[in-house]
Amino acid sequence: MKASKAAYKPVGLALGAAGGLLAGMAFKQAWKILTHAEDTPNATDENRTWREILLAATLQGAIFAGVKAAVDRAGATTTRRVTGTWPG
Numbered sequence: 001m002k003a004s005k006a007a008y009k010p011v012g013l014a015l016g017a018a019g020g021l022l023a024g025m026a027f028k029q030a031w032k033i034l035t036h037a038e039d040t041p042n043a044t045d046e047n048r049t050w051r052e053i054l055l056a057a058t059l060q061g062a063i064f065a066g067v068k069a070a071v072d073r074a075g076a077t078t079t080r081r082v083t084g085t086w087p088g
Contacts, residue, residue, distance in 0.1 A: 008079045008087035010045060012072070019071035024063045 031040045041048040041056045077088045 005087050008075065011079065012075055012087075015071045015075045016068070019067050020064070022071075026067065027060045027063045030063065031056060034059075041051035 028040060032038065040060075041053050043052075043053050043057070076087050079085075
């Protein structure tokens with residue numbers, strides 16, 4: 001295993017956790033803006049429609065994927081800046 005990859009491993013884990021928290025907060029805010037509701041729907045909530053459940057899941061997935069890509073790319077770029085090699 002390359003040294004840069006090994007050095008990136010704990011950084012990547014920490015960034016992933018922080019990104020997950022950030023994505024969760026972003027999703028809750030986006031849902032609140034879109035629906036004017038405080039709570040986000042659960043798939044097993046019988047009082048929610050299929051449309052609402054699937055829209056929420058799709059929005060949440062898109063936000064998480066976007067945040068993950070941004071965090072991963074920023075972490076890799078920073079690692080290259082510090083170590084001189086790409087952590088891939």
